[in-house]
Amino acid sequence: MEAVTVPAGEVVAGSVLHAGRLITQIENGRPQARPVLRALAPYCGRAQLVGVTGPPGAGKSTLAAALIRHLRGQGRTVGVIAVDPSSPFTGGALLGDRDRMAEAAGGDPGVFIRSVASRGASGGLAAAVNDTVDVMDAMGKDVVLIETVGVGQGEFDIARIAHTVVLVLVPGYGDALQAMKAGITEIADVVAVNKGDAPGADQTAKDLAAQGFERTGPDGAERWKVPVLTVSALRGEGVAELAAAVDEHHAFTGATAWRAAAERARGRSRFTAFVADRLRGELLKAAEETLGDTRPADPYGAAEAYVGALLNAHRTLSADIPGTEQK
Amino acid sequence: MSGEHIKVLLAKKKIDVHGRGSKLIARELRDAGMEVVYFRFGVVAEIAEAALQENADVVAVSVMTSGQLQIARDLIPALKERGMTQVLVIMGGIIPEVDFEPLRALGVHRSFPPGLPGGVVAEYIRENVGKASLV
Structure with a gap:
């Protein structure tokens, strides 16, 4: 149940022990797994x-x-x-x-x-x-x-x-x-x-x-x-x-064009999943903390305004998402 | 993903045709919120290999037709060899109580007799998982 960082090299070398542990961390949504997965990508x-x-x-x-x-x-x-x-x-x-x-x-x-x-x-x-x-x-x-x-x-x-x-x-x-x-x-x-x-x-x-x-x-x-x-x-x-x-x-x-399209779709869905996972875990938590003990009189309106402000911030942040390939 | 679950590899000898006991335990552990990988093994190395691949927290071996001492003699080194030194190893089934101490000496953390009230095994696992080491 301990969550040490798994050496990526061991996984590439075929170590079942390390691969098995890494998969457990993935299942449990442990952040320790993220850098290892990045190292495995190549x-x-x-x-x-x-x-x-x-x-x-x-x-x-x-x-x-x-x-x-x-x-x-x-x-x-x-x-x-x-x-x-x-x-x-x-x-x-x-x-x-x-x-x-x-x-x-x-x-x-x-x-x-x-x-x-x-x-x-x-x-x-x-x-x-x-x-x-x-x-x-x-x-x-x-x-x-x-x-x-x-x-x-x-x-x-x-x-x-x-x-x-x-x-x-x-x-x-x-x-x-x-x-x-x-x-x-x-x-x-x-x-x-x-x-x-x-x-x-x-x-x-x-x-x-x-x-x-x-x-x-x-x-x-x-x-x-x-x-x-x-x-x-x-x-x-x-x-x-x-x-x-x-x-x-x-x-x-x-x-044919199928595989390339499928791989693109997989890449996109993984990006979305990663982002959704972290936004849900971290951004939402931060928003709740900001909310503190205050109780919005109009929860729906407050949520709308908050998301609107977030989207605005995203637009001004950058035209491109860093780390993505250009078409 | 929601929460973390204790993962139990529940192994039963393929030659033991009576699976009622092991299935009862499988259900009990599942109902206690654990993730139970149920499988029948031919040779002991298969248990160790499966425990490794599944990264099991607990290896539970169900025995009916005896052979528990030999299983333990083979299993514990096989687990250690593969680096599974933190896994909790338990046995249960038709095991005479005189074997409990020799099994412990071989590295089996705990053996359970048949006919226990429901929940005993799950409770033992919950209290001892992650604290065990194979010596």
């Missing part, structure tokens, strides 16, 4: 980021385990960030994803699995997962898998960190309308119908494929046809094909 940007999302019980962890085994077979090192929900009542969490993946990892130094509790805060969680991705990236992991429960906006924010989002569905999930209303068709780059060994899997895959899901690139030019694959994570069937589809999507976005 070593980031090499890992392939793959999101695995889908409804509870779809077999995401088991599928992730199968993917880990496949990637290791190709000689690629893997980092895994497995997010499970915290109890909104006690704040506690039961993190069970590692159990499903332990077999695939089994003491293999090429695999680093970290279980993360959602802790209820969606925006904060996305920022923490972003930073944890950087830690694993800087450690030199070739692929970072991000596994989340695909329900709710906050989870989608996390999935968007990934270069490729694999949506895991199961037979009997519901018809295509169900998939569309959940908003998931807008985030999936590859759809995997898991439990391919169960009855109805082929029909489900066929139904989904018939929808002809497509993703449109940032400039509206390139289109990506979302492949729908049937897999059985349990039996290891279709896993190689799924991994190939993920790599194909990664190569496709890398060769």
Whole structure:
């Protein structure tokens, strides 16, 4: 629970002890983590980021385990960030994803699995997962898998960190309308119908494929046809094909304007998250202190005036935000 | 992110098919506000590696089919080797009380018999986490 500054060099050298501690500091929002993350930045940007999302019980962890085994077979090192929900009542969490993946990892130094509790805060969680991705990236992991429960906006924010989002569905999930209303068709780059060994899997895959899901690139030019694959994570069937589809999507976005746009968006959202975090913590606290014991007669008006004054101060501060690249 | 939570790695032997005890403890600790990583291990090195990756504050091992002394003999050095010298190590399950002292001598901070009233383990963890060292 102590919060000493973690040596960045040790993390880059692959020390799991130091990386593990740094991730805890990130989760706890410790300021000690900030300079370390900055020091790691030059070593980031090499890992392939793959999101695995889908409804509870779809077999995401088991599928992730199968993917880990496949990637290791190709000689690629893997980092895994497995997010499970915290109890909104006690704040506690039961993190069970590692159990499903332990077999695939089994003491293999090429695999680093970290279980993360959602802790209820969606925006904060996305920022923490972003930073944890950087830690694993800087450690030199070739692929970072991000596994989340695909329900709710906050989870989608996390999935968007990934270069490729694999949506895991199961037979009997519901018809295509169900998939569309959940908003998931807008985030999936590859759809995997898991439990391919169960009855109805082929029909489900066929139904989904018939929808002809497509993703449109940032400039509206390139289109990506979302492949729908049937897999059985349990039996290891279709896993190689799924991994190939993920790599194909990664190569496709890398060769087009998609990746650059995604990286820009990620950079922007991280900037916003950092700023929001510090403003909430520090600026708001300062404002409250200034307020002291006084009670504004018109809280709404006072807040409006305060924010107006802040925005004015921002305008006079500078035309550009320091440290950003010019277009 | 909201607050800090005690992170517990709760490991159960894969060969122990009865998981009721370990699941009960997992739930108790979760309800006490802790973040519990539940997993089944084959060999002891897997516990140490998982504790390292998760940066666990507590390593809890559930044992039903004996072997606790050998687990402790392997686990404590494996944790120390990896630099996890501040972690709190506890055991529980079907462990005869005559083993409690030998387990302590091997470095296990505390062992718990079955049938304790709810909350005992969580309370012990809360009072001792962060203060332990592996000698």
